[in-house]
Amino acid sequence: MAQVIPGQGVQKRIKFPEYDRTKGRITSLLTGDQAIPQKNGTVLVKGARLETYKYDGVKRKVDLIMEAPTCLFEFRTRVASSSGPMRVYRADGGAVLEGRGFSWRQNPSLLVISNNVRTMTKQGFSLNE
Amino acid sequence: MNNVIKHWVLLGMMTTSAGMAAVKPKEPEKTVISAENFTFNPQKNIAVYQGDVVVIDAQMDLLCDKLTIHFANKDKAPKKSALPTPNKSGAGTKPIESGKPAVAPMVGLGGNIDRILAEGDVEIINKKDKTRAVGGHALYTASTEILVLTINPKLYTKQGVLIGKVIEYNRVTGSLSAKQAVLENDGKPKPPSDK
Numbered sequence: 427m428a429q430v431i432p433g434q435g436v437q438k439r440i441k442f443p444e445y446d447r448t449k450g451r452i453t454s455l456l457t458g459d460q461a462i463p464q465k466n467g468t469v470l471v472k473g474a475r476l477e478t479y480k481y482d483g484v485k486r487k488v489d490l491i492m493e494a495p496t497c498l499f500e501f502r503t504r505v506a507s508s509s510g511p512m513r514v515y516r517a518d519g520g521a522v523l524e525g526r527g528f529s530w531r532q533n534p535s536l537l538v539i540s541n542n543v544r545t546m547t548k549q550g551f552s553l554n555e
Numbered sequence: 556m557n558n559v560i561k562h563w564v565l566l567g568m569m570t571t572s573a574g575m576a577a578v579k580p581k582e583p584e585k586t587v588i589s590a591e592n593f594t595f596n597p598q599k600n601i602a603v604y605q606g607d608v609v610v611i612d613a614q615m616d617l618l619c620d621k622l623t624i625h626f627a628n629k630d631k632a633p634k635k636s637a638l639p640t641p642n643k644s645g646a647g648t649k650p651i652e653s654g655k656p657a658v659a660p661m662v663g664l665g666g667n668i669d670r671i672l673a674e675g676d677v678e679i680i681n682k683k684d685k686t687r688a689v690g691g692h693a694l695y696t697a698s699t700e701i702l703v704l705t706i707n708p709k710l711y712t713k714q715g716v717l718i719g720k721v722i723e724y725n726r727v728t729g730s731l732s733a734k735q736a737v738l739e740n741d742g743k744p745k746p747p748s749d750k
Contacts, residue, residue, distance in 0.1 A: 478597070489597070525593065537595040543604065545588040 437461045440471065442499060444532045451486070454478045454532055456499060456506055468498045476506060476530060477517075488517035492530060492537075506530045512539065521547035587611045590622070600626040600669075608673075615682055619693070620675025627669040627697070671695040677704070687711040688722065700726040715739050 440461040444454040459473030476492040497508035507529040514523040514537070527540035591606025602624045610617040673693040679702075680687050691706025702724045710717040710733075719733030 523593070535597045537593075537597075539593040541592060543588075543590045543593040545586075545593075545604075547586050547588070 435463070440469075442504075444504060451481065452479060461499075464498070467502060468500045471497050471499055471506070474499075474506070474508075478535070490537075491515055491517055492528070494528070497528075504532050509540075514539075519548075521545060586613070588622070602626070613682075616678075616680045617673060617693075618676070618678040618680075619673040621673070623672040623674070625669040625671070627667050668695075668697045670697060679704075684713075686713075690722070702726065 438460055440458050442456040443452050444456075445451065446453050454476060456471065456474065456476045458471035458475070460471070462470040462472070464470055472495070474492075474494045474497040478489045478492075479486050480489045481487070492506075492512060492514045494508045494510060494512040496510055497506050497512075499506045509527045511526050512524070512528045515521065523539065523543065523545045525539035525541060525543040529538045529540075530536070588604060588608065588610050590604035590608045593605075594603045595601075604622040604624075606620070608617075608619050608622045610622070671694070673695075675691065676689075677691065677693045678687065678689050679693065688704055688708065688710045690704040690708035693702060693704045695702045704722040704724075705720075708719060708722040710719075710722055710731075716739045717733055717736055718739065719736040721734040722736075723732045723734075725731075
């Protein structure tokens with residue numbers, strides 16, 4: 427995988443990790459099949475997948491997985507967003523959430539789904555089990 | 556009045572899972588929540604559904620304008636109270652088996668719910684007996700398994716309409732209580748309306 431630098435051409439199999447700098451550990455990872463830099467400092471990510479992580483001591487657990495055919499990622503704000511369809515699910519398959527239009531901000535963490543939200547769940551969205 | 560409450564308790568607004576579980580306990584029951592939009596704050600452990608919220612659950616349907624789910628913090632998760640659970644008939648109780656939940660989690664969202672707040676034109680429909688409760692505000696607390704309906708709460712049953720200042724339902728015991736309750740149309744025909 428490759429890190430995308432603004433100004434570069436189309437990149438394949440990209441990843442944008444986010445870190446908790448105080449603890450030095452990864453908190454989320456946005457990956458994509460393709461990244462196309464845009465003029466406004468954003469990157470159009472195709473085949474986007476975002477994983478968020480939680481920690482049980484030092485053990486890392488995947489919490490939520492978000493998937494979208496495309497999304498825009500803004501380097502400055504570290505916000506991923508899209509007006510298209512998206513899907514979120516828990517790593518353990520306990521819940522699936524679908525909608526249209528989303529925004530994910532890493533710090534502080536906030537997921538907003540704008541339209542036609544539909545959740546199918548067997549359990550909640552946090553790893554409190 | 557007492558008879559109505561007893562009858563309603565026997566039917567149990569949301570206790571169907573205990574009786575039905577013995578018949579077909581196989582697959583975990585899914586819950587579907589639809590809304591116009593959704594916000595999830597993992598750090599605060601809060602999920603908010605807004606706009607024509609509809610919850611379709613195995614036991615009940617819930618409709619409201621806004622649904623806020625507060626998830627329990629892992630380190631501060633409330634412990635379930637060791638309350639008895641009603642048996643099939645609802646007349647008696649049986650002890651809770653250790654490690655197993657007494658009743659299905661509220662709206663099927665799992666055991667990590669702390670509380671659920673429904674606001675704005677709240678409507679709860681029991682699928683088994685078709686009783687319907689409405690109000691402006693409903694709060695479910697997982698640790699106590701109690702659902703409190705306020706702001707002009709009304710309970711529509713076959714016996715009539717129960718109106719109270721606060722209608723409270725305990726999912727574990729199946730008991731229902733209403734403060735300053737009034738029952739309308741208790742088996743009597745409606746009086747002719749004044750014109």
